[in-house]
Amino acid sequence: MPTLPLVPLPRRVAPTEAASPFPITSATTVSGDTDAAGTLAALLRTRTGLEPGATDDGDIVLSVDGGGGEPESYRLRVGADGIRIDGADAAGLFYGIHTLVQLIHGTDAGWIVPAAEIEDAPRFAYRGVMLDVARHFHDVDTVRAYIDRAAALKFNHLHLHLSDDQGWRLEIRSRPELTRAASATSVGGGPGGYYTQDDYRAIVAYAASRHMTVVPELDMPGHTHAVGIAHPELAENPVLDAVVSSAGPTPRADEPYTGIDVGFSSLRIGEDATYDFVADVFGELAELTPGPYLHFGGDEALGTSPEDFAAFVARASEIVRRTGKTPVAWHEAGAAPGLAPGTIGQYWSFVTPVDGADERARAFTRGGGRLILSPADAVYLDMKPHEDFPLGLTWARGATSVERAYRWEPSAVVDGLAEEDILGVEAPLWTETVATLEDIDALAFPRIAAAAEAAWSPATSDAADRTWESFRARTGGLGPLWATLGIRFPASPEIPWTT
Ligand code: TNX
Secondary structure, three states: OOOOOOOOOOOEEEEOOOOOOEEEOOOOEEEEOHHHHHHHHHHHHHHHOOOOEEOOOOOEEEEEOOOOOOOOOEEEEEEOOEEEEEEOOHHHHHHHHHHHHHHOEEEOOEEEEOOEEEEEOOOOOEEEEEEEOOOOOOOHHHHHHHHHHHHOOOOOEEEEEOEEOOEEOEOOOOOOHHHHHHOOEOHHHOEOOOEOHHHHHHHHHHHHHOOOEEEEEEEEOOOOHHHHHHOHHHEOOOOHHHOEOOOOOOOOOOOOOOOOOEOOOOEOOOOHHHHHHHHHHHHHHHHHOOOOEEEEEOOOOOOOOHHHHHHHHHHHHHHHHHOOOEEEEEHHHHHOOOOOOOOEEEEOOOOOOOOOHHHHHHHHHHOOOOEEEOOHHHHOOOEOOOOOOOOOEOOOOOOOOHHHHHOOOHHHOOOOOOHHHEEEEEEEEOOOOOOOHHHHHHHHOOHHHHHHHHHHOOOOOOOOOOOHHHHHHHHHOOHHHHHHOOOOOOOOOOOOOOO
């Protein structure tokens, strides 16, 4: 059968080649679950300009069958007589609708959906995207737009990197200095910003309406220059010999930092006041966050000795755990013997691990935790897609082509893990070079689709169409949909775009 433009690839697509497609017209009606019908109506309007009618017995029937199917799974059947989507739960139905929307295409005779029978369920429970709102601040509308883009590709977690050397981006009532003194600038000196607690709640609610859970990160003990601007008593002086330098401005203790170097800042590890601070900010964050995870960073603490780093990670992870949430940390924290049990590790070394990152990642699983895989040379969306692309960085083994973003297998990254040790896959977008939604689209697309497939679809060995050639063709078929959704994706020459 012709390749259907479905990304991420569903678990099973049964060909019903002989059957006629189903036409979508101004007379098309929808019935069933009202939330889902609203989601579908909005997408149909955007995609086709048509306004579906609501009836009791629609051409398109949407139901949550609650029949004990796998979480987030759905069945979609398109025949000449109508369309039916059964979700095992509301999320499954939502994903079925997005699969349906990917199938709709225009012909000379009008809009049609090819006949198909699809059974689909995710490989991993955690499918994440991360947006760094610290290097450049991104307002609530931009975050909403990114949630829509990600949810349509069946991502279900939004990790927000809320603090870094360049700024603190979330109002903390018990520590008002953080946003008062340390949020007004960003990389390059441009305007910063922060989320009020109501802004943050609005993001959480919008994400939930798209079946996404927010995973907030306050990064420490490194990446904390902004904390030191607000609370000089909590921070060490910049450690300049630790800096991974880009020849930008030199960090100074009493000035906001607007460069993109990393590794020079650290909280004071030996002071009790530091842990009062950690308890205050994560205590408030836990109250604001309905989801189960709080990320405390732990990456690139290059100005902190290994002993101090281990001491900090032990105390901070325990403080987070006591809020009732599950701590998450970048893989470096796996080096700390006192890491709180159950802490989730986020691996950000390469597809082939370097510098013992795999050993630190395995340490999380020994403590009963699991791993989120973010191999930088495959899923860091802020890497340039090719060397002369205007935005992005290249430290992760040079530019990351769409093909390289696609060709990796999650179970093959860290040796010695069972499939159950992998919580999922996350694609981070760091924003040193990313200031606007247009910039986000330019770097995220189309590689975000490759990450979605790694997170949702069967393993590369378990499905005939889990290949680069198939992915290219399927992604190319999504061009018209992405364009009507207003996504300004670059027309990567690696993809045969349908026009
Ligand atoms: C590494 S990955 C970082 C970030 C940078 C990113 C740029 C990680 C945990 N830390 O601080 O923004 O590289 O690609």
